[in-house]
Amino acid sequence: MPPKTTLNAENLQSLGTPRLAELLMEISRGDAVAQRRLRMELAGAASPGELSKEIGKRLASIARSRSFIDWRGVRAMADDLETQRQAITGKVAASDPARALDLLWRFMALATSIFERSDDSSGTIIGIFREACGNIGEVALRAKADPITLADRVYEALTVNDYSQYDGLIAVTAQALGPRGLEHLKRRMVELSQRPVARPADKDRVKIGWSSSGPVYQDEMAERSRLSTVRMALSDIADAQGDVDAYMGQYDEKTRKVPKIAAEIGRRFLAAGRAEEALAIIDAAEHRKSAGWDWPDFDWEEARIDALEALGRTDEAQQVRWGCFERSLSSTHLRAFLNKLPDFDDFEAEEHALIHAEGFRSPMDALWFLVTWPALDRAAQLVIRHSERLDGDNYELLTRAGEALSSKHPLAATLVLRAMIDFCLSNSRSSRYKHAARHLLECSSLAKDVGDFGSFEPHDAYEARLKREHGRKASFWSLM
Incomplete structure (x- = not known):
């Protein structure tokens, strides 16, 4: 049984409600994220309606913000968004799915403004929006959303899918859309296909970049985006309707x-x-x-x-x-x-x-196949025949090969390790010196099991040559 001082839910309950409340107020002081979470819990305890209002206020606040979110702030924003998403798809959806669906659309509408002012190179934030996009279909079903209204919302979303946040939306909403909604969405997409982006007069065209064929204009990119949106949407609709001919028809x-x-x-x-x-x-x-x-x-x-x-x-x-x-x-x-x-x-x-x-054309590909099949006897013979063609830079393959061969084929394992050592030292890859030093120690350990090195250098001769050729690489030898 854990001591009474162990930090767990059971021991904290022993402090009593008043003391826990005091601690939460103290801990959350100055922590906006924690305070928002507590307010949401209080609102949820009061009523689902109060929780919806609290979520709505937070979404409006995020929408109004214009400050840049650097890489340090991305995690905090992701946590905030995930808290809102879980609250919408959890407590709100359970009691009022129609309200939850509306909040999900408002949540998704934040994507463009957030990506315009953030550095989401890790993909953390887009992952949350795609999760929320996937939630729309289930919540729409629970809300018994009107198929035509839902189709219109899906259409509007796909036309502003600048950051791929709505990818897969048709597939997740197909059941809620049903035949009527899918047909309505299809008609709207066909209408969009017939409404090309107007090209301004040459003097008014906005140049936004260059390609191998010349300047790239804003209206050209808008037209490409329109065509891509239509094609992908009609393909997804065809899939949802099981219409393989229509799917094929999206390609010339x-x-x-x-x-x-x-x-x-x-x-x-x-x-x-x-x-x-x-x-x-x-x-x-x-x-x-x-x-x-x-x-x-x-x-x-x-x-x-x-x-x-x-x-x-x-x-x-x-x-x-x-x-x-x-x-x-x-x-x-x-x-x-x-x-x-x-x-x-x-x-x-x-x-x-x-x-x-x-006999495959690439000894490295052949080695990978023989090691993973496995056919270790043949892999060992391959290494001995092609030791000069082993790519010491491919340390992932050679490390696995060395480990697989070491117990029964010590000479082949030694040659694999030497390939990595030689590459590392010859190319002064100092970041790999610790691995090369370990490999050299492994070669020393394997030497007693090799017996006959045949035409290859015995270990002592090999190590002596390394010292002659790379003796000035002190940072390597200091690891030995």
Whole structure:
């Protein structure tokens, strides 16, 4: 049982209500955040209506503020916003969802002014607004919001989505919007698509930047924003309505041939039970291949595999899986390939795959695959054959490889550690000296297990060479 002096809720209760109240007043003195929280608790205890008023006053106060929020103030603002969000979606929504929905819209309206005067490089504040955006759908359902009114609010929000705070709004409100609301929103977006941004006279155009093709004007950016808003909204509406043809219609013929877009469209046709059309769309994609570069586009490849499987063309799907593995050493695709094979055939196929991995064009990629598969005997042989081609800067891979190989393959583990040490010292990476020193000590420990270094330097000779070549790096040797 904890002592009576341990700081916990049970022990604090023993102080009694009057003393706790005095302490709260004392602790919150001069702390605006704490005082606001206490006022909200008092308002919530009085009635949900009083809590709504308190939240409304705070939102109005934030909206009026014009002071810059530097990186030090971002955390305090984030905490304040999160307190308001939780109060709205908690106590207020439970008792008066219509009031909560209105407060959520007011809350979201703060985003633009806050981002215009803050440094949210950490993404802390935008995360809270996106959480609140996600709450709108649930609260709208509880409030039984009028679909047309809700559609109008969604439309207005999407047209001022300058900081992506409303991304995903259609998806979260789709159920509350229902068929009527979605159709109304669709009509408004179609009307917006037919209402281009007016271009001013040349002398009145505002230049806001430059691109490779020349100056960029304010009206051009506004027009691009309008087109992007319409396209994304109509795509989301099509998804919500299950209209895959309408979704595809948001992309022109050329754009549909971009592999990522083709994959997204194809997956929707697959989900709609239209596998033949899905495969045709996926296969129509055009791939750009650079000389000597044939890395798979995994989104597209996976969509094609799914389409082939849906059509019962399993052999062709297997060929795609193997092709992905051959070009990238993707263990995910190899495992999927092996799992589809009959019993015992998978052993021979795995052996073939490991031989292919050993001869892969990139020894570092091959090492990663063999270590993580795992096939440590082959990984050790790869290290010994290609020790000169190990990238000592890739310390994440080599550290894992060294740890995996150390128990049964001490020579290979030593060569991996040496690659990192050599890179660190040759490039004077002083921030890594402590790691390089540890690696050198590990090499010393492994040396007794190596026995025969073969054509490689024994540990003593290696360390002596390091001292000759890097003896003046005192900050490194002081760590030994």
